[in-house]
Amino acid sequence: MNDRTAFNARSREALADTALRATLAKATGLFAMLRERAIGQWPEGGARIANAAAARLRALHRLPELLEAVEARVAENGGTVHWARDAAEARAIVVGLAQSRGVRSVVKGKSMVTEEIALNPALEAEGVQVFETDLGEYIIQLAGEPPSHIIAPALHKSRRDVAELFARVLGEDGPDDPEALTAVARRRLRQAFLDADMGITGVNFVLAENGAVCLLENEGNIRASTTCPRVHVAVMGLEKVLATARDAADVMQVLPKSATGQTMPAYFSVLSGPRRADETDGPEEFHLVIVDNGRSRIHADPVLRPALACVRCGGCVNSCPVYRSIGGHAYGATYSGPIGILLSSLLDGGEDNPALPGACTTCGACAEVCPVGVNHPRLILELRRRMAEEGAQGGVGIAARAAARAFALAARHPALFSLAARGVRVLDPELARLTLLPPLSAAARSRTLSGVKRPFSERWPELAKRLEAAAKSEEEQS
Amino acid sequence: MTQARDVILARLRQGPQHPLPGRGTLPAQAAQTPSELLAQFGAALAGLHAEYVRAASVQEARAVLAGLLAARGVRRAACWEHPLLQALGAPEILTEAGVETVAPGADGDACRRIAAADVGLSAVDAALAGTGSILLRTGPGRPRAVSLLPPLHVAVVEADRVRPGIDDLPEIFEQLRQETGEPAGRLPSGVFCVTGPSCTADIELVKTYGVHGPVELVVLGLDFTL
Structure with missing residues (x-):
């Protein structure tokens, strides 16, 4: 089972491997730069x-x-x-x-x-x-x-x-x-x-x-x-x-x-x-x-079908602060990076990879570079929502239930959902302190997360109230 | 077998129905003459670690081919049987240079023979000015391995074969289908769009040429009408 314990152990090992991290930084930085020059700066x-x-x-x-x-x-x-x-x-x-x-x-x-x-x-x-x-x-x-x-x-x-x-x-x-x-x-x-x-x-x-x-x-x-x-x-x-x-x-x-x-x-x-x-x-x-x-199952899914649009360019992988930090092997699955989280969770055998949807900061760098418009963070949040919902039904604990409630709420309100996918910073004052940097500095940006003082689970009750309020005003407007 | 097929298709048909998104149009490019397109193609190719040589007459083209064979010390060549190469007198140039021409043979051992050649000679069906790409299709007298296995690939392109870019691929495929007399909805068995020599960056991201295909690509552009 590729669970959190296994994933965390491999991640820790990768993070301690300075040679690997140097290689990853060089390679992903180069690919991201080449991509940016070829398409990011292309007027068309x-x-x-x-x-x-x-x-x-x-x-x-x-x-x-x-x-x-x-x-x-x-x-x-x-x-x-x-x-x-x-x-x-x-x-x-x-x-x-x-x-x-x-x-x-x-x-x-x-x-x-x-x-x-x-x-x-x-x-x-x-x-x-x-x-x-x-x-x-x-x-x-x-x-x-x-x-x-x-x-x-x-x-x-x-x-x-x-x-x-x-x-x-x-x-x-x-x-x-x-x-x-x-x-x-x-x-x-x-x-x-x-x-x-x-x-x-x-x-x-x-x-x-x-x-x-x-x-x-x-x-x-x-x-x-x-x-x-x-x-x-x-x-x-x-x-x-x-x-x-x-x-x-x-x-x-x-x-x-x-x-x-x-x-x-x-x-x-x-x-x-x-x-x-x-x-x-x-x-x-x-x-x-x-x-x-497992692809026909993804195809039948009302929300997740766009994950199948992927053309395997690796752009999201190179842009991802998590991949840039831990590399491909730490994911413990065939596909790594943002698209890897989706495919490894959704293809047959996906239930063996429960830790992977957590390997995303929802920074959105991947969606920004995807050449076929896949919104990975949005789809990954949907995965987390479903897992949390299942966890809540199984009585896994207060934090999971609260998260399930929030994600279910967000899913019922598409505008709110896309807002969340674009940046939870809007709603979360502690994340809002983080400076927005261009995607190439996504890895650097992720490190500034250390500026966030309290874990998500502690901040959640307050955030849930804000989400409810935002959803309500969204509904009133429409 | 059929069971798997039917189960998969049935599952897919159960998926939700969505409206089909449309295609946006991009501003049209200014039209260019064949000579201009050829020059743009040559410039793009030169940026790809490949060599582009322009010839303004048959004599020049012949001299370039003879010069290449001599400069590379070519002893064995694999050459397409192609009207353009015939018209340039490629077979005579090879004979005069004392180069042995490899016959691919129909016994299934064509690749091994062609792999032993020092150069592969082909003629281009279409080219893309924007990317420096050449397109080669399969057919009788046009083995695929000629543009792949020898360490040097020399291709000849006529100016009026050059199209602006990637957006022209559908028309090019249609042109190749018609030229080969294939029915609608059927392309020649292989169409290869080649852009520069074989390369890799798999070791430390250092760009290296000639992994499995040619180390060197030379394209001879014919800036005249035969």
Whole structure:
């Protein structure tokens, strides 16, 4: 159980790790700066984000219809669609494909959903050799660790660490500069691409109008994984659909800029089924595995559906003062940062992560940078409200009940709720003392929280009165 | 199998109905000539750790190709069978330079052969001026690995193939569909939008080139009509 005790223990450990904190500060600061330059300071940025957010929401609101279109178009393109209700079904589908095709080795492109369904151990248990081929993923696979960041999975490793790892595991002794280390990975993995029977990738989005699977990357490992092996299996969360190429263009305007500050990634691949009869490379077979694993539950939720709009750019992660302090591993779940709190709580198995909704200061930096308009703090507050309500029903204590009452109140009054999401400071005089800083200084801002003298639970009765009063005046006005 | 499908779709259909948000329009850009677009494309590409070379005539283009082969010490090349490369005389230039041309073969071992080449030569179906991107589609005589596995990728682009930017992708996809005679709603098996050489920053965020794809990308812009 990833409860508060476990989460706090990992957080304390991370906070005491000065090297980790330096790496986190450097990396998240750099990504946030690149993102700010590419999109924050772009005059069209706001309009572009609105269009991308609308494209994502349109797809979510039409999801069943669009998924059926995807299924039909992929079949017309010569591919096969598979549906998995949960992680176990998804694993069984991919393992089954590997076995029936006599697959001995697999090359994988970076994919969070395959982490989510724990695919690699399932393939390895059947004797299939699995190579993670994204450099960061390759490094952490050799180290036997999970990814610590959605975009840069080996963020926590120094060049020294990587050189030692390559020497220990691969017997490759060489200089510890990134260029030499990258060359080692290129040489090792080139052979793996040429020898592999199957390539497994994620999906950035699939287009309902033509069944094309779109993949973004910088290294070329996804292209190689979908070019050399005879079978390509793409695994996607069922929400990763866009209706049209126009919608894809709208998302492409903001996704790479938010992720790495690039206007375009090095490779944006648009794949429509297996190679055609007159082509000499590319896969002979294409399979698309559509995974639910709790997503349909999120989709059915009247409040939380927008969490599925996420395009996995990592922008919220880099902006988050909690992530910046403790890093990805401390969350103890596949997804970290603000979007990670939501996904790790809401996907199947979410009940095992009860501490995560607490890992948010509701500062709102994430919502400010999200390229598809996800309001993470609002959704996280909703999670907390529900947990508190459940806790209150179970008789968990005065503070929880009071919180439940407040969150229920806020939820009944949307204007008040958005006010709370924008900043509880308005209502809370102690938080109001904190200076508002630009999002890049969010981490610094979070530290000034030490200026707050009394814990929330003590201040609550007073705040509850203010909330009630504010709700009343809100109602009178409307 | 069908059970999973039907259960998932049924669950999704139970979700709440919401109005569909619309799309806002952005101010239109001033129209540019092919030459202007090509120049803008070249400038964007040059900022991406890639090389852009402009040629104003067939003779210049041929000289650039021959020069590249000599300067990089190319001994083996993988080359698309493409009308534009034919028109430039690429096969003759390779032969004259004593470069062996790799045949991909239809036996499933094309990648291994192409990976052994020093250079991959391709021709661009469309380019984006704003981002310095080139688009390459699959088809007969156009192996995907040519633009991926050799350490050097040389691509040739005609000025009238350059479009302003990302917003033009839908029209480009439609153009490629029509050029390949695919039915409505079906693209060629692969369309690859390539922006600069292969790169990573996975070790200490230090930008490093040539991870799995080409270390070097050279684009030759043809600023004339063939």
